[in-house]
Amino acid sequence: MINDRNDKFRPMVQWARNKLNKHPEGVVEVPPSSVEELADFVGYTYRELAKYLARFTPDITLTNDAEKVATSNQPKVM
Incomplete structure (x- = not known):
């Protein structure tokens, strides 16, 4: 993530470092509640940030897998 040049999530670089x-x-494993807080911090949705973070998961190889991760752990809004 530190070497990623995606300006959209640039604020995440210091966190990753x-x-x-x-x-x-x-x-590291990032719990859904932490992803939600980080998404608020960087100004994106939970789903957008989860998909971005999933790109750096060693065993995620396909975009569809990243999409599944992003939607499966999304907190329920009550």
Whole structure:
């Protein structure tokens, strides 16, 4: 994510850098509630951010898989 040049999610770079400092293996699990808070911070929807983050998941290889991740963990609005 740090090397991604997508300006849309550029504010996420410092967050990713901080995570890498804490988790040098380079992979962390981000709970849905954290994705929701980060989405609010960067000004995008939960779904947009979840799809973006899913691109960096080592076992996600297809866009359709990223879409499934983005929609399956979305918090329910009451």
